[in-house]
Amino acid sequence: MDTAVAADIPLTQTFHYHSTTHEYAVRWTALGDASGPPLIFVHGTPWSSRVWHVFARSLARYFHVYLFDNPGFGDSPLGIPLSGKEALISNEVALDGDLAQQSEVFAALYKTWSKDWPRVYDKAHVVAHDHGGLMSLRAHLIHSCAFASLCLINVVALGPFGQPLFKSVAENEEAFTSLTGPMFEGMVEAYIRNAAFTELSKETMDMLKRPWIINEEGRKGFIRQMAQANSRSTEAVEGRYSEVGQVMPVRIIWGTEDQWIPVETAERLRTKLNAREVVLIEGAGHLVMYDQEGRLGVELGWWLSKVSHDRE
Template identity: 60%
Template sequence: MALLHADSVTLNQTFHYENTTHSYDIKWCSLGDSSNPPVVFIHGTPWSSQVWSPFALALSRHFHVYLFDNPGFGESPMEREIHINSFHPSDKVSELDSDLARQSEVFAALFKTWEQDWDGRKPHVIAHDHAGLMSLRAYLLHGCIYASLCLIDVVAIGPFGQDLFKTVAENPEHFQRLPDMAFEGILESYIRNAAFKDIPGDVMQMLKAPWLKEGGKAGFTRQLCQANSRSTEEVEGRYEEVGRQIPVKIIWGAQDNWIPVEDATRLGKALHAEEVVQIEGAGHLVMYDQPAQLGVELGSWLNTFTR
């Protein structure tokens, strides 16, 4: 696993989607033989699909693997407001809010275009961080049906919030006016706090890069604003339905500083999960802290459905 951080995947497809308020262009790709069982990876915040690249490349030997960047993350640009039917936010936080409800809607639309190539097969979905809530919303509210669901250190069950989220949400315009050097320092500190082990320099640069380009500071600010308020109300009371209909596995870094490991147990009970696994020596970025163990857990989980 020594080359884990060096692997990368090119998102060579674009999906366009519009609703009554916004327009989206999502970058995505698929790997492997299309006749193999489909697997969909969903990234969280403030990451991109690149956190899944090594696992996607490895699994593409036996699965048809899908990767994509959420709106405003990685290679996918931020959504554009449609002025014909203009959306008027009530305050600056709402204007910046990346809104997980909207992100879930876009994922569901993308998912349904992929369904056309699956010949009735259902995909295995692997989700990290706020992708947990996205995948659950897509399943419960948008009719996206999975073969199984694996949730890794996910946002899905309240309460939420960190001091940084609250501070930025109170004064987002001040955060955006930070000098570039100060912003990069906060960004790097924020990312380091997500890992239990030291992050190699090239991995840190890859994780920072989308937020250091033009418009990145505003994009990073909006995802912090969203992190202070999650879109769980419509679905959290329905989690039991998911576990009764499909197999669910939960994986958690035992030293997660962002979402306490106790949430894994709470979520496991709410979802009636078949497995709840804690990985020692791993924080929120378990894919970098313990890549070998995570790879084994993912492989053993998916293997149960291909025997």
Template identity: 55%
Template sequence: MSTTSISLDRSFSYESATHSYDIKWTSLGSPSSPPLIFIHGTPWSSIVWHQFALSLAHSHHVYLFDNPGFGSSPLGRPLPGVAISEAEELDADLARQSEVYAALYKYWERNKSEGWNGRNPSVVAHDHGGLMALRGHLLHDLQYSKLCLIDVVAIPSPDGRKKPFFELVSENRGVFEDERWSDANGRLWEGLVEGYIRDAAYRELDAGVMAQLKEPWTKRGIEGRKGFVRQTVGAARRDVSAVESRYAEVAGKMRVRIIWGGEDRWLPAETAGRLADALGEDEGCVRVIEEAGHLIMYDQPARLGIELALWAAES
């Protein structure tokens, strides 16, 4: 798959009760076209959506952005004099990221130059972007015309277990943040991140894609390493309790599509059916794509592209 990159050439500044943010974003396509938002998860960035955004921009006004601490958006900065707890730092329930996303959504909505003209956007979300999209709707009153959830973090595993690697990092955070990883010119750390990313894919990723996906965590020194560890520890403590009991409220409000990689080792394909049930949808909304892992957009880009195009064209 091509490694074509789109520049996030615009900035959105936002200040919450505890942090200030500078979110990088861009839009593609005609403002007169229906709006469509892509949301990425961890440890990725909006780069995973670039090829699909370019295609769908022919029929939609497409929005891309990097979450705080991912890609080109810096981590939120604590406000002077505000004490930040470990829970707030980790943002395990994605409350902070979802608040920033909601503020950005509302900025687009009220900005007449963006051309929404009272139309609700379609939303495509991957990984923890799914929980962000659902929190946005249920807790921040963001209205969507359609919602496409792709291999998303949204419901706990049946046994409550987390991915073993998440647990290992969470229990040994200081070890993984230790600067001595740099003693081998960063190669040990780079190998660990590469192995982690490979585990998300069913097929071998080409060198260009791998370089793009690992760069934020391996080429930015100690801050990149700490960022990767912070996101991994946050994933180990991920909490959906604030919204899980309200998922059934989604039914009937928007058209929902759930797409899953049949060989997703991080979130098994059976999760798609359980999520459909939780959302009050029948399994007719589920599409399982075989020979695809968690990084379905790289394992099966053509098949995912067709599914997204069909879903986006539905009225």
């Protein structure tokens, strides 16, 4: 049975947040016993919380699991500029290249959730993929979110960044946005296919591409996140990465066949973060959760069991 269909989990809650420039409505949900240790999954781009459904459902037997869609992804709409602020929002800020906006929203959401955690579990374990890695690191280093542990899976965290396609889209945004029908769908499908080492099932591919091809808003959103990737920056936090491993256990997991972020990045990141270890998963690309679902499940289960036991 295809996991993308079998493990669908609706996001039933909405978190409302106002920054100095935008208002957000983030969709989220929680699974498992609320008295258990909190565990948060953070997705990247161009994905949504659906990439975590299989793991969230399984780990909810042992943790209080949180899922959410970042603004502009999945079920969460893009942040809306506050009235009268439109003129103050530059294109650079709108693109959120350093993920400052998304990180701020995540940090606010994290702190709201933490108010309901049992005193014995005052920090959450965080598992992050793709740009969810940079979001989590910013939430910790800039917004003072304290984590019980951090597991980073094929994450955006170290430069240099950029792919030829990102640059082309950023420089010809209007032309790419004007693509419709089979041409646009084909581009999205090819982009997603490149993230996986093994062939994705039709059900999984349909689920991953659906938000971006369903209407004009989706098409614009897909182009926007690619232009954003072209302007990626970690300058605000990369110089402080050495602090992270000093205050929490950090594990890095990487698919060896990642065509988006080379596997060599994993060891560089381990050194920068003072992480405990790097686990390389063979036969997996950027979408490790689909290429090697079983292996990733074992590694996550082992890691979360170990760091939970270490806290006792």
